[in-house]
Amino acid sequence: MKYMAYLSMPLCLLAWEIAVRVLHVPPYLVPGPVAIVVAFAADWQGLLHALGVTVLVMAVALLVSVLVGVALASLVAASRLARALVQPWAVFLQVTPVVAIAPLLIMWIGDPFTALVLCATIVAFFPIFSSTLAGLSAPPRDLRDLFRLAGASMWREILWLRLPAALPMFLAGLRISGGLALVGAVVAEFVNGTGGAETGLATQLLEAQYRLQVPRMFACVLLLALTGFAINFLLGQLQTALLRRFGAIS
Amino acid sequence: MLRLDHVGRRFGGVEALRDVSFGLDRGAFVALLGPSGCGKSSLLRLIAGLDAPDTGSIAWDGGAPRPGQIGFVFQDPTLLPWFDARDNVALPLRLAGVPKRAARAVAEAALARVGLTEAARRLPRALSGGMRMRVSLARALAPRPRILLMDEPFAALDEFTRHGLQEDLRALWRDSGVSILFVTHSIDEACFLAPRVLLMRSHPGRIADDLASPAPRAARDDVARLGFVADLARRLAVMAGERS
Numbered sequence: 001m002k003y004m005a006y007l008s009m010p011l012c013l014l015a016w017e018i019a020v021r022v023l024h025v026p027p028y029l030v031p032g033p034v035a036i037v038v039a040f041a042a043d044w045q046g047l048l049h050a051l052g053v054t055v056l057v058m059a060v061a062l063l064v065s066v067l068v069g070v071a072l073a074s075l076v077a078a079s080r081l082a083r084a085l086v087q088p089w090a091v092f093l094q095v096t097p098v099v100a101i102a103p104l105l106i107m108w109i110g111d112p113f114t115a116l117v118l119c120a121t122i123v124a125f126f127p128i129f130s131s132t133l134a135g136l137s138a139p140p141r142d143l144r145d146l147f148r149l150a151g152a153s154m155w156r157e158i159l160w161l162r163l164p165a166a167l168p169m170f171l172a173g174l175r176i177s178g179g180l181a182l183v184g185a186v187v188a189e190f191v192n193g194t195g196g197a198e199t200g201l202a203t204q205l206l207e208a209q210y211r212l213q214v215p216r217m218f219a220c221v222l223l224l225a226l227t228g229f230a231i232n233f234l235l236g237q238l239q240t241a242l243l244r245r246f247g248a249i250s
Numbered sequence: 251m252l253r254l255d256h257v258g259r260r261f262g263g264v265e266a267l268r269d270v271s272f273g274l275d276r277g278a279f280v281a282l283l284g285p286s287g288c289g290k291s292s293l294l295r296l297i298a299g300l301d302a303p304d305t306g307s308i309a310w311d312g313g314a315p316r317p318g319q320i321g322f323v324f325q326d327p328t329l330l331p332w333f334d335a336r337d338n339v340a341l342p343l344r345l346a347g348v349p350k351r352a353a354r355a356v357a358e359a360a361l362a363r364v365g366l367t368e369a370a371r372r373l374p375r376a377l378s379g380g381m382r383m384r385v386s387l388a389r390a391l392a393p394r395p396r397i398l399l400m401d402e403p404f405a406a407l408d409e410f411t412r413h414g415l416q417e418d419l420r421a422l423w424r425d426s427g428v429s430i431l432f433v434t435h436s437i438d439e440a441c442f443l444a445p446r447v448l449l450m451r452s453h454p455g456r457i458a459d460d461l462a463s464p465a466p467r468a469a470r471d472d473v474a475r476l477g478f479v480a481d482l483a484r485r486l487a488v489m490a491g492e493r494s
Contacts, residue, residue, distance in 0.1 A: 143330070145324075149322055246331065
C-alpha cells in the first residue's frame with residue numbers, strides 16, 4: 001500500500017500521455033506530460049523566477065498572517081472589548097471574496113507587491129486567527145485554576161499557559177493558511193493582471209492563456225500545485241517537530 | 251486556622267452544598283470522605299477561593315490567604331507538557347515573581363523531598379503516572395503553602411503506586427507540618443491518611459459525621475484502623491440505604 005502512494009502519480013502521468021497520443025488530442029486542448037515538460041524546459045528560468053515572486057508574496061503574507069493573527073487572537077482572548085471590536089471584522093474579511101476587494105486594494109495601495117501581500121494575507125489570516133483563538137480559549141480548567149491560585153496576571157497566563165496550550169490548534173490553522181496564502185497570492189496576481197518587471201507565476205499563466213500556450217499554462221499550474229504540496233509538507237514537518245519539542249506528542 | 255460556617259452553594263436548580271460547617275486547625279490532616287457527586291470537590295473549590303458560596307462564610311485566621319498560600323493538587327497531575335519537571339514545580343513561585351534561578355533551586359529541593367531528583371529535567375510525558383503525581387505534589391508544596399487542598403489525587407493510580415504515594419504523603423505531612431484537606435471516596439485511603447475524617451452525604455452535599463481515627467498513625471494492617479474502616483463502611487452503607 002505504501003508503494004502505491006509513490007506509484008500512483010507516475011502511473012497517472014503515463015496513462016495521461018498514452019491517452020492524448022492514442023486519442024490524438026491536440027496540445028492546445030490537452031497537452032500530454034511530455035509537452036508540458038518541453039514547455040517548462042523552454043523557459044525554466046523565467047518560470048522558476050516567476051514562481052519565486054509568487055512564493056515571496058505567499059511567504060510574506062503567511063508571516064504577516066501569523067503575526068497579526070496570533071496578536072489579535074491573544075488580544076481577543078484577553079479582553080471582551082477587543083473581542084467585540086475585532087471579531088466582526090475578522091469574520092467580515094473571511095466571508096468577503098478576495099477577488100471582490102482586490103481591485104480596490106490594488107488601486108488604493110499602488111505598490112503591486114504590498115497590494116498582493118495584503119490580498120494574500122486577507123485570505124490566509126482567518127484560519128490562524130480563529131484556530132489560535134479557539135486554542136487560547138480552551139486550556140484545561142485545572143490549569144487555569146492553578147494560575148489563578150498563584151495570582152498570575154492575565155498576560156502571564158496568556159504567555160505561559162494559553163499560547164503554549166494553543167500551539168496544536170495554531171499549527172493546524174497554519175497548515176491551512178499555508179495553502180490559502182498561495183491561493184490568495186495567485187488570485188491577487190490574476191486580479192492585478194499582467195505587466196510590471198516582477199511578475200509572478202499566476203501572471204505568467206495569464207499571459208500563456210492570452211497566447212494560447214496551453215502546455216506552458218499546464219506547466220504553471222503544475223508548478224503551483226507542486227509548490228502547494230511542498231508548503232503542506234514543510235508545515236506538516238514543522239507541526240510534528242514543534243509538537244514533539246513542546247511535549248504535546250511523544 | 252480555617253472556619254466554615256453554614257456554607258451553601260447552588261448550581262442553577264441543583265443544591266450542591268447545604269449548611270456545611272467545620273473548622274480546621276493549623277497542621278491538621280483531615281479527610282473529606284463521601285460518595286461521588288456529594289459536593290466534595292465543590293467544597294474544595296470554595297475553600298480555595300476559586301468559587302464563592304451563596305450562603306455562609308469561610309474565615310481564615312490572619313486574613314484570607316495571599317496568592318501561593320494555598321497548594322492545590324488535582325485528580326490529574328495537571329503539569330504543563332512544555333515544561334520539564336523542575337520548571338513545573340517552579341511555576342507557582344515564578345508566577346509569584348520569584349526570580350528564575352531562585353525558583354528553580356526551591357523546585358529542586360521540593361523534587362528531592364518527593365524522591366525525584368533524577369527526573370528534574372524530564373518532560374512530563376517521560377514520567378510515569380506516579381512520578382507525575384509526585385511532581386504535582388512537589389509543585390503544591392514548593393511555595394510552602396498554609397494549606398494543601400487535595401482533590402482525589404491518587405484516584406487514577408494503580409494500587410501499588412497509590413500505596414507508595416500515601417506513605418510518602420504521610421511522611422511529608424509529618425515533616426512539613428502543613429495543614430491538609432484531602433478529598434477522597436476511598437474509605438481505606440481516608441482512614442490510613444487522616445487522623446480526622448469528615449463524612450459527607452449527598453443531595454444536597456453536607457457533613458454527616460465528624461470522626462476521629464482511633465489509630466491515626468497506625469500501620470495499614472492495624473486492627474484498630476481496620477475497625478475504623480469497617481465502621482465508616484457501615485455508616486456509608488446506611489446513608490446509601492436511607493437515600494434509596
